[in-house]
Amino acid sequence: MAGLLGRLTATIKAKLSRLLDTFEDPRETLDYSYKRQLELQADVKKGIASVITARKRLELQKSKLEAGIQRLNEQAREAVAAGRDDLASIALQRKMDMMAQVDSLTAQIEDLKRQEDKLADTARKLDAKIELFRAEKETIKAQYTAAEAKVKITEATTGIGEEMADVGYAVQRARDKTEEMQARSEALDTMVEQGTIEDVLGNKDLVEKELTKIKNEAAVKRELETLKQEVGR
Amino acid sequence: MIIRIMNENQYIVPSLYYDDINRLDNEIVKLIAKGDREGFKEKYGELIALVRKNGVPMDVKTLKESDLIIPPADLTFEEAQKIFTGEGLIPG
Numbered sequence: 101m102a103g104l105l106g107r108l109t110a111t112i113k114a115k116l117s118r119l120l121d122t123f124e125d126p127r128e129t130l131d132y133s134y135k136r137q138l139e140l141q142a143d144v145k146k147g148i149a150s151v152i153t154a155r156k157r158l159e160l161q162k163s164k165l166e167a168g169i170q171r172l173n174e175q176a177r178e179a180v181a182a183g184r185d186d187l188a189s190i191a192l193q194r195k196m197d198m199m200a201q202v203d204s205l206t207a208q209i210e211d212l213k214r215q216e217d218k219l220a221d222t223a224r225k226l227d228a229k230i231e232l233f234r235a236e237k238e239t240i241k242a243q244y245t246a247a248e249a250k251v252k253i254t255e256a257t258t259g260i261g262e263e264m265a266d267v268g269y270a271v272q273r274a275r276d277k278t279e280e281m282q283a284r285s286e287a288l289d290t291m292v293e294q295g296t297i298e299d300v301l302g303n304k305d306l307v308e309k310e311l312t313k314i315k316n317e318a319a320v321k322r323e324l325e326t327l328k329q330e331v332g333r
Numbered sequence: 334m335i336i337r338i339m340n341e342n343q344y345i346v347p348s349l350y351y352d353d354i355n356r357l358d359n360e361i362v363k364l365i366a367k368g369d370r371e372g373f374k375e376k377y378g379e380l381i382a383l384v385r386k387n388g389v390p391m392d393v394k395t396l397k398e399s400d401l402i403i404p405p406a407d408l409t410f411e412e413a414q415k416i417f418t419g420e421g422l423i424p425g
Contacts, residue, residue, distance in 0.1 A: 218340060225393055232394045259396035266339050266402075 126253040127244060130237045133260045137230045140267050144223045147271045147278075151219060154281045155212040161288050162205045169198050188327065192320040199317045201288070208281060215274050222270045229263055334358065334393070336384050337399040340360075344388025353383060354401075370410045377413070381406045 136311040179188035233256075240253055334351065337343045353356065357380045364372040381404065382425075391397070 222340065227423055229396075233396070236396070256396045256397055258398040262337060262402065263396075266337065270340050270405075319349060 345390040
């Protein structure tokens with residue numbers, strides 16, 4: 101089959117036949133497959149742990165930002181009380197930026213949660229396969245002398261190889277995702293520490309950027325008025 | 334025909350759908366070449382739906398080689414592009 105599907109299938113099959121070629125005795129292949137499965141099982145568990153770590157980290161970032169927003173609110177209020185509307189504006193502007201960041205973090209956290217669920221599901225399926233394979237492997241080894249055994253072994257090991265490739269792919273995907281999240285969360289760390297988050301709108305185009313600015317300015321102004329009324333000036 | 338949707342399960346799909354799958358496959362390849370993200374997403378969704386709708390899920394404990402392996406349902410455009418360069422979706 102041509103194209104996308106054929107190519108992927110061919111990739112897996114090529115890797116599999118290389119794997120199978122390295123063993124002459126199918127019984128060794130079975131033992132090797134079993135060993136690889138146990139390794140993959142450990143990999144999946146590590147994968148889950150690292151996704152959870154990344155998520156917790158982002159949640160921590162989020163709560164730091166939320167604390168920052170709270171602080172900026174108080175600062176704005178104090179500034180208005182002291183008659184420094186200019187300072188209050190700056191604080192409120194920063195607050196808008198941080199709120200945008202909180203929204204983005206929330207989305208990332210949800211994304212990681214989905215990865216986590218998918219990986220947990222993979223782990224469950226893998227556990228079932230490994231358990232079955234362990235029992236099956238000994239049976240097949242015992243039947244190896246029978247002529248048909250070889251056919252059955254090839255089929256079983258190919259199926260197992262496919263399963264391993266599938267799970268390996270799921271793990272790899274979750275890892276890539278985690279690394280990306282960690283890099284982002286480290287960048288955020290730095291920004292939060294510096295007390296300012298600049299260019300949060302970096303990815304948007306100029307028009308959208310300008311529109312967001314106008315919208316934010318209006319929001320800042322509104323909040324400033326409300327604060328003034330509350331403080332009684 | 335046994336089809337594996339990666340990260341999901343294996344399905345037994347009647348061979349009469351072979352032509353439909355081939356047609357969708359070719360369209361997907363063209364859409365990726367054109368860089369049409371929306372079109373790719375839609376067609377890929379159709380392909381997955383076809384397998385899920387017409388296929389019978391296999392027992393998770395069965396150890397059988399698939400005739401066809403297709404990437405997961407939430408494949409991104411970038412991941413799809415990678416299949417055409419380098420060593421494919423599954424490294425190593």
